Amino acid sequence: MQLSEAKILIIDDDVDVLSAAKLLLKRHAKAVDIEKNPQKLPFLVTNGDYNLILLDMNFTRDVNSGREGFHWLDRILDINPAAKVIMITAYGDIEMAIRAIKAGAIDFVLKPWENDKLLTTISVALEGGKDKVAVVPEEKKDDGKKGKATADTIVATSDSMRHVLATAERVASTDANVLILGENGTGKTQLAKHVHQHSKRADKPFVVVDLGALSESLFESELFGHVKGAFTDAKEDRAGRFEEAKGGTIFLDEIGNLTLSLQAKLLTVIQERKVTRVGSNKPIALDVRLLCATNMNIEKMVTEKTFRQDLLYRINTIELDLPPLRDRPEDIGALADYYLKQYAKKYNRPVNDISSALIKKMQQYNWPGNIRELQHAIERAVILSQEKTLQPDDLFLKSSAGTPTTATGFDLEDMEKNMIVKAMKRFNGNITDAARELGLSRAALYRRMEKYGL
């Protein structure tokens, strides 16, 4: 969609920001509404039919944590999962902005913004589709060379990955239940999508359920649905995830985390191919393909009697085992290149190559967080680097082998320190210019330099 046809909503509790944005955007967009009070968001999102929402991350009630921004982002996406939201953030919030993208925002702009950049970000967001339920079609793989940059491209250069992919594509059309095994971040969800896309159910829903994030008390109503009055909060009838996946595929991630009593409930549903909503006595027939994944040693769990053997037999008609990234160094360069291109475009950065010294450094590292860790490391390097070619120093890797990564893979202090070093280098040690570039006062920059011993 063109910006000139778009209806845009801007939410910020700073009236100056609102008027500046409105002044700029009303010259380019079809309609621009502004709102100071985020409490009005649910009403506006439900009734306003907006093509794009610009949402402040830090409302004054909660200046620094961004928590309120996340809260409102969630509310918007609850009401309209396809909503396009761009977060407005301040300098120092890059980590939060990236978290917001992971939470479903389409992009972010830093305050104070440059008008041209803001317009480009908005136009790109409006033009690019965003469909979180349907899967973006993949590019056809070439003969193992670097993957092309689409959202769901599977990069596979190594023999082991190509073998897994070939098997996945062969079983995709069979409707067999598939269990995907692999460490965290090896691409289990990605592979599940791939199987769905290559199946005859490809144009039907692909529903992902993270069983690890589901409490025991929510399990049944989330998966099987409930009827009005089944429990205090059940204000209306609601379909569960199995019903949502009707005709398509359900992907149960972290299946090894289920308690034995929940395993029994799931087994019944799989055996009978029916679900009964909580509070109802009418079973509903299911036409759903089942894919599961775990990072646990499920055979060992069966031996230890923490996972039911009969359930394992039901879910693992076919097993696909994703190798950890450290066992397929051939994939590292291709993946790094793929993410470099993707993030350079996304953040509009000049970086376009990776030095062979850096490739070597990456191949010697053991990647405990696998592809997700590599993706985050490249994302961070692309944001911070001022050069065209990434060098070994641009990539922060956890030094000790086997150390688990943090949830996001980002260390805000590392990032801040590095940004300061780069800005100082760029302006030949001129504090005033570096502070201006970083959006800090001179005093604030001095304080930070002192803190980092620079």
Ligand SMILES: Nc1ncnc2c1ncn2[C@@H]1O[C@H](COP(=O)(O)OP(=O)(O)OP(=O)(O)O)[C@@H](O)[C@H]1O
């Ligand atoms: N072969 C691949 N090529 C390109 N990107 C990939 C590939 N495999 C995984 N990814 C990307 O790596 C990230 C992690 O992948 P994914 O979420 O599928 O891993 P996972 O094994 O399901 O993780 P977890 O165990 O934490 O659920 C995602 O952003 C995904 O798009």
